[in-house]
Amino acid sequence: MLKIENVSKTYKGGKKAVKNISLDIKKGEFICFIGPSGCGKTTTMKMINRLIEPSEGKILINGENIMDKDPVELRRQIGYVIQQIGLFPHMTILENITLVPKLLKWNEQKKKERALELLQLVDMGPEYLERYPYELSGGQQQRIGVLRALASNPPLILMDEPFGALDPITRDALQEEFKNLQRTLDKTIVFVTHDMDEAIKLADRIVILKAGEIVQVGTPDEILRNPANEFVEEFIGKDRLLQTRPNVELVEQIMSRNPISITEEKSLTDAITIMREKRVDSLLVVDEQNVLKGFVDVETISEYRKKAKFISEVINTEVYSVKQDTLIRDSVQKILKRGFKYVPVVDQNNHLVGIVTRATLVDIVYDSIWGEEENQVAEVVEMF
Amino acid sequence: METMLDFLQTNWQELIFKAWEHLYISMIAVFLGIIVAVPLGIMLTRMKRSASIIIGIANIMQTLPSLAVLAFFIPFLGVGKTPAIIALFFYSVLPILRNTYTGIKGVNENLLESGRGIGMSSWERIRLVEFPLALSVIMAGIRTASVYLIGWATLASFIGGGGLGDYIFIGLNLYQTEYIIAGAVPVIIMAILVDYVFSIIERKVVPKGLKGMKEVA
Ligand SMILES: Nc1ncnc2c1ncn2[C@@H]1O[C@H](COP(=O)(O)OP(=O)(O)OP(=O)(O)O)[C@@H](O)[C@H]1O
Numbered sequence: 001m002l003k004i005e006n007v008s009k010t011y012k013g014g015k016k017a018v019k020n021i022s023l024d025i026k027k028g029e030f031i032c033f034i035g036p037s038g039c040g041k042t043t044t045m046k047m048i049n050r051l052i053e054p055s056e057g058k059i060l061i062n063g064e065n066i067m068d069k070d071p072v073e074l075r076r077q078i079g080y081v082i083q084q085i086g087l088f089p090h091m092t093i094l095e096n097i098t099l100v101p102k103l104l105k106w107n108e109q110k111k112k113e114r115a116l117e118l119l120q121l122v123d124m125g126p127e128y129l130e131r132y133p134y135e136l137s138g139g140q141q142q143r144i145g146v147l148r149a150l151a152s153n154p155p156l157i158l159m160d161e162p163f164g165a166l167d168p169i170t171r172d173a174l175q176e177e178f179k180n181l182q183r184t185l186d187k188t189i190v191f192v193t194h195d196m197d198e199a200i201k202l203a204d205r206i207v208i209l210k211a212g213e214i215v216q217v218g219t220p221d222e223i224l225r226n227p228a229n230e231f232v233e234e235f236i237g238k239d240r241l242l243q244t245r246p247n248v249e250l251v252e253q254i255m256s257r258n259p260i261s262i263t264e265e266k267s268l269t270d271a272i273t274i275m276r277e278k279r280v281d282s283l284l285v286v287d288e289q290n291v292l293k294g295f296v297d298v299e300t301i302s303e304y305r306k307k308a309k310f311i312s313e314v315i316n317t318e319v320y321s322v323k324q325d326t327l328i329r330d331s332v333q334k335i336l337k338r339g340f341k342y343v344p345v346v347d348q349n350n351h352l353v354g355i356v357t358r359a360t361l362v363d364i365v366y367d368s369i370w371g372e373e374e375n376q377v378a379e380v381v382e383m384f
Numbered sequence: 385m386e387t388m389l390d391f392l393q394t395n396w397q398e399l400i401f402k403a404w405e406h407l408y409i410s411m412i413a414v415f416l417g418i419i420v421a422v423p424l425g426i427m428l429t430r431m432k433r434s435a436s437i438i439i440g441i442a443n444i445m446q447t448l449p450s451l452a453v454l455a456f457f458i459p460f461l462g463v464g465k466t467p468a469i470i471a472l473f474f475y476s477v478l479p480i481l482r483n484t485y486t487g488i489k490g491v492n493e494n495l496l497e498s499g500r501g502i503g504m505s506s507w508e509r510i511r512l513v514e515f516p517l518a519l520s521v522i523m524a525g526i527r528t529a530s531v532y533l534i535g536w537a538t539l540a541s542f543i544g545g546g547g548l549g550d551y552i553f554i555g556l557n558l559y560q561t562e563y564i565i566a567g568a569v570p571v572i573i574m575a576i577l578v579d580y581v582f583s584i585i586e587r588k589v590v591p592k593g594l595k596g597m598k599e600v601a
């Protein structure tokens with residue numbers, strides 16, 4: 001429904017803000033423009049409702065060139081939400097919501113009905129109609145800003161960082177609410193943000209911009225799986241690549257299956273031998289049934305070498321473990337945040353089944369970035 | 385004191401008439417000032433370069449001695465009420481013009497952008513956004529102009545405009561204090577009253593949504 005063809009914008013003074021952008025947006029699609037500050041997101045968006053005129057190229061809405069339309073008429077057919085909310089402080093909520101209908105000369109009755117209907121969408125009651133914007137919380141104001149854009153039921157809505165000024169919790173709630181709203185109302189939405197989480201959460205397709213050019217267009221999944229280049233990777237963030245590696249979701253899929261362990265009744269000398277042999281500085285301790293009991297590390301052993309004889313005497317039972325069927329996303333956070341070098345993996349009955357080391361995590365990162373070159377990964381695992 | 389009472393006894397009807405005349409020529413001048421300066425001020429906000437030039441000219445006009453301006457109009461318009469009103473009108477333009485200009489300019493950029501973005505025409509933006517939001521500043525300008533003009537209207541008598549200035553000039557010429565007092569005191573009272581009335585109007589025209597905002601702030 002919205003077609004951007006080879007559009008460029010050069011500002012007075014020669015600043016090239018947008019360079020030859022082309023994009024085809026389907027009806028009902030939720031598109032997020034994302035990129036660093038100054039990359040031309042706002043400029044691109046504002047060219048769609050002619051707040052800024054393109055220097056080159058065309059923009060078509062349902063096949064009609066927007067330059068052939070009256071800009072005021074055009075804008076009344078496109079919803080618009082700006083970052084700073086932009087509610088009019090001297091108008092009541094009713095007047096704010098029904099501003100476009102007013103410009104379109106709807107009668108009072110119809111306007112009021114529409115306002116009530118819209119308020120219901122965001123669970124706000126009729127008592128808000130006569131209030132003024134200053135009497136509402138930031139989150140409520142932004143909801144009204146969104147409702148205003150929906151008032152005349154335009155098929156296309158432009159939003160420039162609409163949730164940018166909100167606190168994280170309110171933002172989260174609004175994103176959720178808004179995504180549902182978009183699904184039920186079947187609107188085409190062009191949404192500008194510089195928050196990748198927001199884009200992943202909301203978008204059907206993400207358009208990544210850099211210095212006025214499109215670097216990559218794709219669904220959140222496509223972009224996470226196959227970032228076009230280093231810039232995109234950087235932008236997405238390594239953390240996120242780690243968490244969203246496709247096909248691999250459970251800890252058991254990435255753990256190493258032969259953790260180095262020792263049973264309780266072995267002697268310290270045995271432990272030292274194993275450590276030397278396997279070149280590790282810590283051993284997991286299990287009982288006869290392979291149930292995880294704790295661990296010993298090389299410092300403890302050297303400290304108690306004279307006094308103690310058996311592992312059971314020096315075992316450190318405060319061991320943190322994860323279940324084999326937990327999500328990688330959840331366990332990775334814990335491992336990285338708490339600074340563990342490794343985490344033992346256990347089954348439902350606390351039997352030791354594997355181990356996840358920091359090295360394993362590094363593999364996933366490489367793997368996500370450079371694709372699944374199986375043998376190479378296998379080699380890396382061996383090394384650790 | 386006694387002479388004052390005598391004066392009032394014999395001249396009270398005339399005094400009321402002159403006070404009315406005084407108020408009338410000042411207010412007509414303010415009214416004309418509003419008609420010219422408010423649209424002009426709004427127009428100026430649409431032009432970048434000429435705005436400072438025009439405001440500059442208005443500023444210079446304001447510094448011209450009032451008597452000189454009054455005298456200046458005699459050759460063109462003769463004497464009487466009309467030239468007096470026209471001269472006073474010139475003085476009312478600046479405060480109203482300046483306040484209209486700054487009031488409209490002071491309207492938040494985001495709100496204008498928002499208005500443009502949802503499809504307001506230029507005129508709708510003025511009518512629905514800029515004017516209501518600037519109204520209290522514009523009213524403050526009108527209030528200042530009114531108070532000034534009530535003072536300056538005393539000079540109108542100098543070119544035959546009438547008003548309370550007549551008494552003051554007679555008093556000065558004949559060294560009769562009761563005339564001077566009969567002219568000056570009502571002018572002062574009138575200025576205070578007009579100021580008060582306009583301050584009430586000013587408060588009334590501030591949109592409700594903004595009043596609340598100020599209370600919160
Ligand atoms: N009116 C203007 N005149 C000249 N240059 C401009 C103008 N507006 C924007 N620019 C420049 O064009 C570039 C793109 O600006 P734009 O506002 O589209 O960025 P953005 O991606 O929305 O950034 P942000 O995330 O900071 O909002 C920037 O370098 C900016 O400085």
Ligand SMILES: [Mg+2]
Binds near residue numbers: 042
């Ligand atoms: Mg921007």
